[in-house]
């Protein structure tokens with residue numbers, strides 16, 4: 142029986158409140174309105190940012206909500222006026238949309254489309270309402286994607302069509318962490334051949350920075366993590382040296398400056414810790430070192446350094462989704478994976494069914510996972 146135009150009742154993991162486990166509930170998902178798309182999610186990764194919001198660190202965290210932003214799915218139905226995707230298309234939901242028409246999209250300088258950013262940050266669709274209900278209560282969207290639900294509704298501009306032979310249970314991971322790190326190295330920092338790179342935090346994002354740095358021809362890639370178990374995979378990805386800050390008396394930036402004849406050409410913070418962000422800037426070479434912040438830091442925290450660090454030629458940058466334009470450039474990243482030029486399968490350390498999703502958060506907090514993928518069937 143067709144579900145088009147009908148409210149769909151399905152399973153979703155609800156975050157009823159911060160710091161509490163998700164609860165699998167039956168939710169009602171409304172049909173897509175004008176300019177919207179309803180997607181059946183096949184699988185979803187669990188990113189550190191989902192944990193950050195669930196743990197109550199996100200100033201935009203609104204509860205109850207359906208988290209999840211690293212999904213792969215199939216279009217179930219489309220709303221009036223939708224032209225860029227059709228029923229049955231394979232898609233990746235995108236937390237940074239691409240309208241191709243706002244000041245940001247037209248600038249050619251950024252991937253940060255801002256057409257619907259305000260409502261998205263309030264957990265709502267662009268018309269200011271939600272498509273989710275549970276037990277008669279409105280459930281908020283998250284990052285415009287809410288992929289921890291069997292069905293979700295997205296604005297058309299937040300949906301990237303991908304080739305049908307790309308396995309959705311793998312390329313879902315390109316919806317966030319892998320694309321973010323890879324893009325940050327190649328498109329935001331623009332790492333150069335023969336350069337020296339420091340990567341702080343060797344989770345999925347850090348490993349992807351390493352992939353980007355290898356692609357760019359970096360000569361030395363120094364991985365820094367407090368968890369030495371993360372070094373094993375980093376080495377397989379092309380990291381050439383490893384440092385555990387807890388093994389040194391001096392600040393880690395000083396150790397790196399000494400080991401690299403004055404500092405690295407590029408550094409990346411892939412943790413979300415403002416003290417590490419400072420270290421990442423200060424381990425950069427005087428005159429030209431560029432440090433890119435990727436990690437998302439808790440509400441209320443701020444970065445600091447001596448302005449002299451910048452006066453003397455270091456640059457502080459930031460990157461969201463690796464600077465990748467979601468609808469026009471993400472298909473190229475999928476292509477790289479399909480051509481075996483980008484690792485994706487290797488990140489999947491755990492797989493779960495939806496009713497086991499809290500375990501994915503547990504293994505992440507224990508430092509045991511790179512990525513968990515949750516399957517809906």
Ligand SMILES: NC(=O)C1=CN([C@@H]2O[C@H](COP(=O)(O)OP(=O)(O)OC[C@H]3O[C@@H](n4cnc5c(N)ncnc54)[C@H](OP(=O)(O)O)[C@@H]3O)[C@@H](O)[C@H]2O)C=CC1
Pocket residue numbers: 188189190193317318321341342343344345346347365366367368371386411412413414417434435436437438460461462463505506507508509510511
């Ligand atoms: N800007 C953007 O567009 C995006 C930002 N993010 C953000 O990027 C960050 C990384 O995400 P993800 O890779 O999924 O996270 P992970 O938790 O998988 O990786 C973070 C790694 O950093 C390690 N770590 C923690 N504290 C320190 C420290 N003080 N010094 C060195 N290493 C440390 C962790 O160790 P352990 O294993 O012990 O925890 C872990 O190995 C998060 O803040 C996330 O929110 C993610 C995607 C997109």
Ligand SMILES: N[C@@H](CCC(=O)N[C@@H](CSC=O)C(=O)NCC(=O)O)C(=O)O
Pocket residue numbers: 188190191199200201202237253258317437461462
């Ligand atoms: N809601 C947070 C900000 C969280 C954040 O910075 N998100 C990143 C993506 S993290 C993905 O895992 C991002 O794309 N930021 C750009 C944006 O417009 O949100 C807060 O309010 O601090």
Ligand SMILES: [Zn+2]
Pocket residue numbers: 188189190191210211317318
């Ligand atoms: Zn993410």
Ligand SMILES: [Zn+2]
Pocket residue numbers: 238239240241242243244245246247253254255256
């Ligand atoms: Zn736009």
